[in-house]
Amino acid sequence: MIARLCHPFVNGPWLLLSVLLFFAGCKSSEYKAYVYDPVGATLTEDKPLDAYHRRTIGFAEDGVWFTNEFAGARLNDVVRVAPFEYELLVAAENTPINNSAWYGFGVGRGGVPGLEGAPGFDDVSISGKGAEDGLREVADSVELTLRIKYEGGAHRYQPTIMERVDSEAHYIVRQIDSLQTRIIWQGVQNNPGLEIRVSLSQHPVLITAQRLETTHSLQDTLQAWQNLFPFVRIDTAGLSKEGRPIPGLTISQNPTVKRPTLMVIGRQHPPEVPGYEVMRSFLRRFAANDSLAKTFREAFHVVAIPMANPDGVDRGHWRHNARGVDLNRDWINFNQQETQVARRYFQEKATSLGQPVYAIDFHSTQIHLMYPIDASIPLQGPAISTPWFEHLLAPSTGYPFDVVIEPFDTSGPVAKNWFWRAFGIDALTYEVSDLSTPAQNDKAGVIAAESLMQTLLDALD
Ligand SMILES: [Zn+2]
Incomplete structure (x- = not known):
């Protein structure tokens, strides 16, 4: 998402300079002014797809x-x-x-x-x-x-x-x-x-281009979790434009009791598999049978839509859904079926399970980045990103990545900002590097979940 204007592959003597500019100058305003979005890419009314043939x-x-x-x-x-x-x-x-x-x-x-x-x-x-x-x-x-x-x-x-x-x-x-x-x-x-x-x-x-993770492999994963963990419930948030199920996931010790709820979304952008791998490992950790996860589940619920753009994933799209639209630019206008489904699902879960406390939207890009909400923006709940990063990025956790933290205001039409607008809560866009390996991503997801459980439990006190 920060690639087009900042792509490091430039010919000849400009290569080194462009790499330096890429790291020095291209991180600061991703959503604010959309300088990285090509003109027209943020419009979310239906657009035609170019011809494509399976053969x-x-x-x-x-x-x-x-x-x-x-x-x-x-x-x-x-x-x-x-x-x-x-x-x-x-x-x-x-x-x-x-x-x-x-x-x-x-x-x-x-x-x-x-x-x-x-x-x-x-x-x-x-x-x-x-x-x-x-x-x-x-x-x-x-x-x-x-x-x-x-x-x-x-x-x-x-x-x-x-x-x-x-x-x-x-x-x-x-x-x-x-x-x-x-x-x-x-x-x-x-x-x-x-x-x-x-x-x-x-x-x-x-x-x-990355590991192949389709709707089929997600279904296998979710089915396995449901069989393995008594606290995992799989349902269908709704259908994509082409009729593919958009799976929803609840991790909950007792869904009849209202508790603060952690909300997670992923795979709005089909090729961003490293972010998906971290999210998968992260979510799985909340379902475990150890005392930390059990203590956490006695205080919180977790709700997730792990693959918000199944049409884009199975069609091998670069970024858009089956209507040619970038879903993570549609969280103000809600022109697309998939964003409507996700919004309704999170709203319903907030009503049935309890007020959200924090939300994370997983992606990947050229480097490890966290895009939290700027600390000057008022929240109706506790600030989570700042204490979490302090905990997560301490050397003692063994988190495998160096991370750049880049706060943003809440004006852009991305999922993170909708969670803030809808519930007043702190929220985060969590970006994993394109180059990270599956083993690193598995490890990062586990450590991130453990660290966030600790942070949220501390915030409750
Ligand atoms: Zn993305």
């Missing part, structure tokens, strides 16, 4: 196929430029858009791609030219060079590769190291793209 494209000369026929995929076109060398076009769902250039595609060899059963890919159906033209005999592996060209943005995310390692549809996930990728420069504007070199065995691989 599998096969190249008989190499016996290689590409597919975008699975949830979370984004691949617009493929051109073969030389033997085993391909140019891939990846375009934003519509423009103007903040740069968050998500991509996701499957690539494989031979006639039977067989992606069925991969995590999050149960709706995959492979068909078309690739299936017909497959090689009958394939060598052990081939080296592919893939060059991604972006339309509507520029390179942002290092790829994650998921490879099927046996016929049981078991997949392993690995990050492609930087030796196998490099930035390339493309077009008249010298726009940064990405070159990936990948060794393709007879197993298909999925290459995505």
